[in-house]
Amino acid sequence: MVTIRDVARKARVSIATVSRALNNSGKVRPEIRERVLRAARTLRYTPHGGARSLISGRTHTVGLLLPDLYGEYFSELIRGVDVAARHRGLHVLVSSSHGSASEAASAVRSLNGRIDGLLAMVPGEDACFIQEALPQTLPTVLLNSRTSGAQYPTFLVDDFGGARAMMRHLIERGYRRIAHIRGAAGNLQAEERLRGYRAALKGADASPAIVIEGDFTEEGGYRAGQLIAGRSERPDAVFAANDMMAVGCLLALREAGIRVPQDVALAGFDDIPLARFLSPPLTTVRADIATLGLRALETLAALIEGEARADAAPAERLSVEVVVRGSSGAAATGE
Amino acid sequence: MVTIRDVARKARVSIATVSRALNNSGKVRPEIRERVLRAARTLRYTPHGGARSLISGRTHTVGLLLPDLYGEYFSELIRGVDVAARHRGLHVLVSSSHGSASEAASAVRSLNGRIDGLLAMVPGEDACFIQEALPQTLPTVLLNSRTSGAQYPTFLVDDFGGARAMMRHLIERGYRRIAHIRGAAGNLQAEERLRGYRAALKGADASPAIVIEGDFTEEGGYRAGQLIAGRSERPDAVFAANDMMAVGCLLALREAGIRVPQDVALAGFDDIPLARFLSPPLTTVRADIATLGLRALETLAALIEGEARADAAPAERLSVEVVVRGSSGAAATGE
């Protein structure tokens, strides 16, 4: 490996001068600078990022802690984060699939000294383990996580509002027996969407809550769909806590010979790209998850640069929008 | 920030002993080890990864260089890479959206000293710029890239074979005027798929090649679809170079009142998750891209560990499979 010493030797100057010449810091005579640059080029010298960040205290890298990588939801999130990171000249270190809090904690610890800040999505019950595992001083931004005690800037999708709005839409369309396929137990977003479902039912002219277990996966939705198809008193609409489950449910209903939306209306949440290509196209709640990631990273970058303070910004709630499509009875042609 | 010196001071030992106690290297009396561990715990000490890797020469991180992050294709790739990386105890540093070679080159250079190896997907014309920008010694594995000169292990999807197989399927089904919406110019996969299309036509009982420009995006497919709908002599089948363009094409055809598959059959490539949910479900070529990523990372890890040599494994070609669905006339029920 070629180091700064090799360049210094070749250019017949000290390593300090090489550093100054390459970074345009300090005063270097043009003639010498040229000599250094030429030496660096012929030797194909590339500075060692690790050594550099050890002394400068900046890694120009942020960690992205995710519970999973499966599906378009995370894909969009990563994309948003990446766009913003590139814009800010930051690298993204992805760390995923942390079932338990202890697993995530050790992942976070192993990131120490490699990142300037952390973007963490911890939708499970546990949000504060991060505080324990972290050097406190590390700038941190949370995504869709319970902001229990720990004072980190937090970005949330308005799950409650979105779910309630979707329910209002269904009720307005005339549906009365509306079932809800809930997300994974303990998951913040699952709880919030369930809460929105219940809130909309309260006081509305509709039958009481019918909550079916789910886990945010297509398979979970499929099982829920089978359950619904087999019920003696079938609901006239199903609101799944996310699109993937709605997809699974749709398959189960179709197999059981139940037509959507004629026999049962169906709605999801997230507006993943495939939602509009289903037949019928899926009514859902659009959450611009890429923008969420982008905004979160920008906040994190500001924190790192010292442009913002951690306690300045409380939770920011990204607003969502009901997208009415065929699965809740909209005209076949369209969105 | 709390360093190893703080722990040493608190435990009243030297920093060498702290290092030995925490890493279980060398001999440390149980009593002293306990004292060190306790001190580390109370101080909430976490070793500084950067400093560690500077001396050990191991970052336990691999770079993942991608041209883009949009869509399920890359999402699946990242997932496969992540699974394998986690299994090997490696972190993944994602670096994306490199239009030009020079952009990618500078991205690679900024990774120097932060990664133990590089996984690069460079489907554009330029594959060898990496050789220039890299410290030669850095273990590198290429994905879907032209293996021009540079002797890196390479993983490829069998684009040629897959395209030819798909064409044979269409011809066998009785389609004769088959158009191809090609991928981005210069892109290796686009060229290979086009080559497969042409190879299948040669000598077959079908009309000559009809190649329409495309760019792998849904919009590009949509424009191609409009073009096809407007043609005087319309093809009876369209083979799009990837699923996203097939989706766009489907929309354009539908808008023009052209039925799929009755008026025109349609086929794609990649088998992205939404392919089976289209109506009609899309006939396509399945390429298990997650496995591709997984295999590539395992090869890279072996290279890093010195378990394998760079020149030992030439290009590995991942086999693909034609998935016949409704868009090429299969029974409506099924896959």
Add this chain to the structure above:
DNA sequence: GACTGGAAAGAAAGCGTTTACCTGCGTGAG
């Protein structure tokens, strides 16, 4: 002609670790 001042380049001190080498001490053999 001696002194001051400023520009340019070098020497060296770190950054937080790991590890090769060395020291001191207790133990067992002769």
Add this chain to the structure above:
DNA sequence: CTCACGCAGGTAAACGCTTTCTTTCCAGTC
């Protein structure tokens, strides 16, 4: 009782870089 040996722990060098502090040199001033 002395000596060699091995173990536990300390000292210090090293990893590749940035940056502060020094040194050198030369022009300008009185």
